[in-house]
Amino acid sequence: MVNKVKFEREKVVRLASQLFWEKGFNATSTRDLQDAINMRPGSIYSAFGSKEGLYIESLKNYTMQIEDQIKSCLLASPTIIGGLQTFVENVIIKDKKNAPSAICMLVKANCEFADEDSGLYSLSLDLSDKFEAYLSDLFAQAIAREELKGEVSPKDYARFFKVQFTGLRGYFNRPGVEELAQPMIDQMFKIMKTL
Amino acid sequence: MVNKVKFEREKVVRLASQLFWEKGFNATSTRDLQDAINMRPGSIYSAFGSKEGLYIESLKNYTMQIEDQIKSCLLASPTIIGGLQTFVENVIIKDKKNAPSAICMLVKANCEFADEDSGLYSLSLDLSDKFEAYLSDLFAQAIAREELKGEVSPKDYARFFKVQFTGLRGYFNRPGVEELAQPMIDQMFKIMKTL
DNA sequence: TTTGATTTTGAGCGATTGCTCAAGTTAAAA
DNA sequence: TTTTAACTTGAGCAATCGCTCAAAATCAAA
Numbered sequence: 001m002v003n004k005v006k007f008e009r010e011k012v013v014r015l016a017s018q019l020f021w022e023k024g025f026n027a028t029s030t031r032d033l034q035d036a037i038n039m040r041p042g043s044i045y046s047a048f049g050s051k052e053g054l055y056i057e058s059l060k061n062y063t064m065q066i067e068d069q070i071k072s073c074l075l076a077s078p079t080i081i082g083g084l085q086t087f088v089e090n091v092i093i094k095d096k097k098n099a100p101s102a103i104c105m106l107v108k109a110n111c112e113f114a115d116e117d118s119g120l121y122s123l124s125l126d127l128s129d130k131f132e133a134y135l136s137d138l139f140a141q142a143i144a145r146e147e148l149k150g151e152v153s154p155k156d157y158a159r160f161f162k163v164q165f166t167g168l169r170g171y172f173n174r175p176g177v178e179e180l181a182q183p184m185i186d187q188m189f190k191i192m193k194t195l
Numbered sequence: 196m197v198n199k200v201k202f203e204r205e206k207v208v209r210l211a212s213q214l215f216w217e218k219g220f221n222a223t224s225t226r227d228l229q230d231a232i233n234m235r236p237g238s239i240y241s242a243f244g245s246k247e248g249l250y251i252e253s254l255k256n257y258t259m260q261i262e263d264q265i266k267s268c269l270l271a272s273p274t275i276i277g278g279l280q281t282f283v284e285n286v287i288i289k290d291k292k293n294a295p296s297a298i299c300m301l302v303k304a305n306c307e308f309a310d311e312d313s314g315l316y317s318l319s320l321d322l323s324d325k326f327e328a329y330l331s332d333l334f335a336q337a338i339a340r341e342e343l344k345g346e347v348s349p350k351d352y353a354r355f356f357k358v359q360f361t362g363l364r365g366y367f368n369r370p371g372v373e374e375l376a377q378p379m380i381d382q383m384f385k386i387m388k389t390l
Numbered sequence: 391t392t393t394g395a396t397t398t399t400g401a402g403c404g405a406t407t408g409c410t411c412a413a414g415t416t417a418a419a420a
Numbered sequence: 421t422t423t424t425a426a427c428t429t430g431a432g433c434a435a436t437c438g439c440t441c442a443a444a445a446t447c448a449a450a
Contacts, residue, residue: 022309026221030438040399041439047397051438103306110368111298111306114217125369159366159375160382167362171354173305174320180354187355191386225408235429236409246408 009047010061012037017058017065022100024112025055025120056123062105063127067134080142085189088165092172093181102173106131107166132158152195160195164188204242205256207232212253212260217295219307220250220315251318257300258322262329275337280384283360287367288376297368301326302361327353347390355390359383 019036020028030051034040039047048054070087077083096102106128113121135158143150148157168188172181214223214231225246229235234242243249265282272278291297301323308316330353338345343352363383367376 024221024307024309026219027307027309029436031436042400042441043398045439101309107365108306110365111303112219112222114219114222114296116370128369159379163362163366163379164358165362166365167358167360170302170305170361170365171358174323175311184354184358224406226406237411237430238428240409241427 012039012047013054013057013061014065016054017062017105018100020055020058021062021105021108024108025051026112052120055120059105059109059123059127063131066104066131070134070138074138079147080138080145081147081189081193084138084161085185088168088185088188089182091165092168092185093178096172096178103169104166107169132162135161148193149195157192157195160192164192207234207242208249208252208256209260211249212257212300213295215250215253216257216300216303219303220246221307247315250315254300254304254315254318254322258326261299261326265329265333269333274342275333275340276342276384276388279333279356280380283363283380283383284377286360287363287380288373291367291373298364299361302364327357330356343388344390352387352390355387359387 015037016033019032023032028051030041030044033044033051033054037044044054048057069090070084073087073090074080074083077086091099092102101108106124109120109124110128113124115121132155136154139148139154139157139161142148142157143154168181168184171177171184210232211228214227218227223246225236225239228239228246228249232239239249243252264285265279268282268285269275269278272281286294287297296303301319304315304319305323308319310316327350331349334343334349334352334356337343337352338349363376363379366372366379
C-alpha cells in the first residue's frame with residue numbers, strides 16, 4: 001500500500017446517519033451529504049458506491065448505536081426492566097433536544113420506502129427483526145429473573161414494547177407535550193408488568 | 196362564466212391522495228401525479244397552485260375520509276368503544292390489502308417533514324390535533340354512556356388510543372404478521388377498559 | 391529523492407425535477 | 421352563427437439531482 005484513506009469511516013457514517021435520520025433518504029441531496037461529512041463526490045462514491053450505499057451503512061450504524069445505548073442502560077441498572085425504562089426515558093425525554101428526530105430512523109425508513117421490492121425497504125425490515133429478536137432475548141432474561149410473569153412469551157413482550165415505544169415516539173414528535181412523556185412511559189411499564 | 200372546469204375536484208384529490216399516501220411527498224413526481232389524476236401541468240397548477248397545494252388538499256381529504264370511516268363504524272355499532280374497535284380492525288386487518296400503506300398518511304407526513312418551520316409539518320400537526328380532539332369528544336361520550344370508567348380524562352383516552360393505533364399500524368406495515376393483528380387489537384381495547 | 395499506486399478533488403454530464411406559458415380547445419352568452 | 425372568457429394542452433425552461441472521471445495531491449516503498 002502506498003497511501004491510506006484519510007477520513008475516519010465510522011465518524012463519517014455517524015455524520016451521514018444524523019442527516020439521513022433528520023431529513024430522510026429522498027430529501028437528503030448528495031450536496032447536503034458532501035457538506036455534512038466534508039467529502040467530495042469522488043471520495044464518497046469510491047468509499048460507499050452510491051448514495052444508497054452510504055444510507056445502508058448509516059442505517060446499520062444507527063441500529064447498532066441503539067443497541068449500544070440499551071446495553072449501557074442495562075449495565076447501569078440492577079434490573080432488565082429498569083434498564084429498559086431508563087433507555088425509553090433517555091430516548092423520549094433526555095435526548096429529545098439533541099436528536100435529529102423524535103422518531104426512530106428505522107420507522108422513518110419503513111415509512112419512506114413504500115416499494116416492497118426495494119432493497120431499502122427489506123433492509124428496514126431486516127434490521128427491525130434483529131432489534132425485535134434482541135428485545136426478545138432481554139425479555140427472556142427478565143422472565144428468568146422473575147422480573148416479569150412468564151405467562152406471556154418473550155416475543156409477545158418484545159412486540160408490545162415495540163408498539164408502545166414506536167407509538168410514544170411518534171406522539172412526542174411535536175412541541176408542547178413534553179410534560180406528558182414521563183406519565184405515559186410510567187403507564188407503559190405499569191401495563192407491561194400486568195400482561 | 197363561459198366555460199367550466201371539466202375535472203371532478205373531489206375525485207382528483209382522492210386519486211392524488213392515494214399516490215401521496217403510498218409514496219410520500221418527495222418521492223412523488225409531478226409526472227407521476229399527471230398520470231394518476233389524468234391532468235396536464237397547466238390544469239394542475241391552475242387548480243391547485245403547486246405540488247404542495249395539491250398535497251395539502253390531499254392530506255385534508257385523507258383526514259376527512261378517516262373521520263367519515265369512524266362515523267360509519269359508530270352508526271353500525273351499539274357502543275362507541277365497539278364502533279372504535281371495528282374501525283381499528285377495519286383499518287389494520289380488512290383494508291390492509293387495498294390501502295396504499297398500512298401507515299397513517301398523517302404519520303407519514305409527520306415523519307417526512309423534518310423542518311419545523313415547514314408549512315407541511317405544521318399542517319400535519321394541525322390535522323393530528325383536530326383528530327385527537329375528535330377522539331376526545333368520542334371518549335367523553337363513551338364515559339357519559341358509562342362504557343368507560345371516568346377516572347381517566349377523555350383527552351388521556353384519546354392520547355392512549357392514538358399511541359396504540361399508530362404503534363400497531365407501524366408494526367403491521369410488513370408482510371407475515373397478519374395473524375397477530377386481532378389478538379393485539381383485542382389486547383389494546385382490553386387494556387383501555389382497565390385504565 | 392524518486393517512484394508510482396492510491397486517494398482526493400471538483401468541474402461538469404445526462405437525467406429528472408417543479409413549473410410556465412403561448413397556443414389550442416371548449417361552450418355559455420350575445 | 422359569432423364572440424370571448426375560461427379551460428386544457430404539452431413543449432420546454434431553469435434548477436437540481438445522482439454521479440463520473442481526468443487531473444492534482446498524497447505518502448509508503450525503493
